[in-house]
Amino acid sequence: MFARHRRLRQSSGIRDLVRETVLTPLDFIYPVFVVEGENIKQEIPTLPGNYHYSVDRLPEVVEEVHKAGVRGILLFGVPDYKDEIASSAFDENGIVQKAIRRVKSFSPELVVITDVCMCQYTSHGHCGIVKDGVIDNDESLKFISKIAVSHARAGADMVAPSDMMDGRVQAIRKALDQEGFTHVSVMSYSAKYASAFYGPFREAAHSAPQFGDRKTYQMDPANIRQAMREMEADVEEGADILMVKPALSYLDVIRWARDRFDLPIAAYNVSGEFAMIKVAVQAGLLNEKDAAMEMLTSIKRAGANMIITYYALEVGRWMNGK
Ligand code: PBG
Secondary structure (H helix, E strand, O other): OOOOHHHHHOOHHHHHHHOOOOOOHHHEEEEEEEEOOOOOEEEOOOOOOOEEEEHHHHHHHHHHHHHHOOOEEEEEEEOOOOEOOOHHHOOOOOHHHHHHHHHHHHOOOOEEEEEEOOOOOEOOOOOOEEEOOEEEHHHHHHHHHHHHHHHHHHOOOEEEEOOOOOOHHHHHHHHHHHOOOOOOEEEEEEEEEOOHHHHHHHHHHOOOOOOOOOOOOOEOOOOOHHHHHHHHHHHHHOOOEEEEEOOHHHHHHHHHHHHHOOOOEEEEEOHHHHHHHHHHHHOOOOOHHHHHHHHHHHHHHHOOOEEEEOOHHHHHHHHOOO
16 A cells, blocks of 8 residues: 555646645835935846835835735835945935835835835944944944834835844834834844845845955854854844845744744845845746746745745736736
8 A cells, every 4th residue: 555645636627635835925025215306216236126216206116016925025224325334324304214205105005114224324334333344232222223223104004124243222212212102013133143045135235345245243153052042132132023144045944933933934035045035046947936836935945924025026027816
């Protein structure tokens, strides 16, 4: 006697019935890059099909997001002005703050999440305050909290700190609560690795570090137990959602996180993961639809409740038959 596994694979109807993981556009969060200036919608060379938008053109991408059936966006600002302390990141008229107000006035129901970090806004390109050539953790917390509060004040639903300083979730939660933003959630980039797969993003956001690397704050790709310690700390500090980033090389981390914690788990399908497929498709090596669906399904199967992906609009449109 042997099992007839193929019985449940013999027709697409049966395969549909027994499928364990089903993707929907509701799983996706779409990253949006906002630049200063007017009337700009310019394709990002390292992220084909994704654009830099000026604030006045944001309604177009919001329409696209709705059309794709996606409910949330993650905003990234590309400012004109950088300095040592990232002042343009907590300026009331900073690029992200303006973008939040524009999107919310146009589409109040869209979930607006903001990346809270300093690297695009600092002249040195690091995610914190640099003192004597090192990233000063506790000094950075003051600035990161200010950025988060300024996003909340502009109307963000959720703030997502991606700096990997210790204690940032607690500092942000406290600052938000003190300013009356108890309703604003914190999606923490809890297990964010010092990954080579951020390359295309750093081109898009002009955020590459000007000296050294991010290995003193982002995690070593070799560690998973340490990731659990990071997540545990974020749960205790008051995070509402835990994130694993990148996704593909870290499916085990997503799975462990899902099994250990009861908070929603987000996975960031990062720029390098997207670009790998795009480039292979352009070279005629992969079928894009199949490859993208397989990648995203594997992330959900590993345990992610939501996936931040540059494919959100394209895949959402495929799913809606548009
Ligand atoms: C900012 C930030 C980065 C990404 C998201 N937020 C870059 C980095 O840490 O260097 C990467 C996103 C991607 O690659 O898609 N700290």
